[in-house]
Structure formats: C-alpha cells, structure tokens
Amino acid sequence: MGNDVAENLSGVKQRISDAALRSGRSADAAQLLVVSKTWPAEKVADVVAAGHLAFGENRIQEGEDKIPQLPDNLQWHLIGHLQRNKVRKALPLFQTIHSIDSLKLARYTSNIAAELSKKPDIYLQVDLAGEESKNGYEPDQVRRDLDDLLALEHVSIVGLMCIPPMASKPEDARPWFVKLRELRDDLEARAGRSLPGLSMGMSGDFEVAIEEGSTIVRVGSAIFGSRT
Numbered sequence: 001m002g003n004d005v006a007e008n009l010s011g012v013k014q015r016i017s018d019a020a021l022r023s024g025r026s027a028d029a030a031q032l033l034v035v036s037k038t039w040p041a042e043k044v045a046d047v048v049a050a051g052h053l054a055f056g057e058n059r060i061q062e063g064e065d066k067i068p069q070l071p072d073n074l075q076w077h078l079i080g081h082l083q084r085n086k087v088r089k090a091l092p093l094f095q096t097i098h099s100i101d102s103l104k105l106a107r108y109t110s111n112i113a114a115e116l117s118k119k120p121d122i123y124l125q126v127d128l129a130g131e132e133s134k135n136g137y138e139p140d141q142v143r144r145d146l147d148d149l150l151a152l153e154h155v156s157i158v159g160l161m162c163i164p165p166m167a168s169k170p171e172d173a174r175p176w177f178v179k180l181r182e183l184r185d186d187l188e189a190r191a192g193r194s195l196p197g198l199s200m201g202m203s204g205d206f207e208v209a210i211e212e213g214s215t216i217v218r219v220g221s222a223i224f225g226s227r228t
C-alpha cells in the first residue's frame with residue numbers, strides 16, 4: 001500500500017469494480033464508504049480532493065468535531081453503535097445509520113427524525129454469530145420485528161449490515177456474508193418488498209463481500225493506512 005491516499009483510493013476502487021465484474025455484477029454494484037474514524041479533517045480532505053464524497057464515522061463526538069470542518073456536500077454514515085441519548089445529535093450529522101439493532105431504537109430514531117424533519121436511511125445491524133461482545137440484532141428478532149420496522153414513517157430501512165467475527169483470512173468471512181444475504185432474501189420474501197442494501201466488507205475482506213452481494217463496503221485502513 002502506498003502512503004498517498006489518492007493512490008490508495010484508486011487502487012481500492014479498482015479492486016471493488018474487479019470483484020464485482022468477476023462475480024457477474026456490474027462494475028458499480030458496490031459503493032465505497034471511506035471510513036475516516038480517527039483521522040483528522042485534513043486527511044479526509046485529501047480523499048475529498050481525489051473526488052470521493054461518502055464517509056463513515058463510528059463515534060458521534062468525533063463526527064461533531066470533524067464534519068463541520070469539511071465541505072457540506074459530503075455524505076456521512078454512522079457505522080458505530082448508536083446510543084439512544086445520542087440520536088438527537090446524530091441525525092443532523094449523519095444521513096445514513098448502519099447500526100440500528102432494535103425496534104425500540106428504530107422507533108425512537110423515527111420519532112426524533114420526525115421532530116427534526118429528517119428521514120435517515122437505515123441498515124439493521126445483525127449479529128450473525130451470536131457474539132456476546134457485539135451489538136446487533138439476533139436474526140430471528142429481525143424477522144419478528146420486520147413489519148413494525150417497515151411501518152416506521154421517518155426512517156427508511158434500506159437493508160442489513162454485519163461485522164463478521166475476527167478472521168485470519170478473507171475467505172473465513174465468506175460464510176457470514178452468505179448468511180447476511182440469505183437473511184436479506186428471506187426478509188424480502190416475507191415483506192414482499194425489496195431491501196436492496198447489504199453493508200458488508202472491510203479492508204481485509206471487501207472483495208469476498210462483493211462476490212457475495214455487498215452493495216456498500218466500509219473501508220478505512222486500506223485507504224488511510226493502519227490506525228495507531
């Protein structure tokens with residue numbers, strides 16, 4: 001990996017389109033979300049200068065500091081855990097939230113969004129492996145809550161997100177990506193409507209995720225270098 005973020009960005013974009021094409025998808029089937037957590041606004045500005053507009057942050061506080069320092073035509077996605085008491089701060093900053101993991105939180109977010117005249121795009125974060133340490137919906141609970149989630153008026157449920165268990169090689173993540181896609185297919189069949197979004201794939205495994213249907217990959221260290 002080079003130390004020039006523009007060079008890293010174009011390398012990652014190339015790998016994304018290559019992975020899509022070799023799995024029979026269109027070159028632009030998966031969007032790139034550049035994960036800028038821990039990196040200062042000046043570093044993020046280098047990626048903006050290279051023509052990229054969509055960024056992910058995992059903490060509200062960091063977003064509050066960083067987002068106002070950058071151009072206002074950027075798209076910001078919250079990828080980290082969202083606490084109820086931060087929803088009111090999050091909504092003016094982030095247009096998309098990848099980490100809704102209960103009906104209660106979704107309902108509360110919809111209510112606050114109504115007050116603020118917002119309608120964020122929402123991915124439901126699913127904990128496929130039943131890991132104690134991870135946030136996320138249990139798959140059967142998503143099935144049970146689906147109708148209520150889809151009825152919420154001020155959030156737009158666009159799909160599912162997962163963070164697979166730590167793995168030593170990219171192939172180890174493949175079964176989890178398959179599971180997320182299958183859960184999505186099942187939910188679509190139950191709801192009779194499409195849930196197009198699959199937020200899956202990070203620096204270490206985004207090509208495998210795209211081969212399994214990812215529509216948005218969340219990539220930080222392959223662009224910025226490793227976080228210290």
Ligand SMILES: *Cc1c(COP(=O)(O)O)cnc(C)c1O
Binds near residue numbers: 037080163202204219
């Ligand atoms: C940090 C983070 C990423 C990016 O991880 P990299 O390995 O640096 O690409 C993706 N998704 C979530 C939820 C993260 O917290």
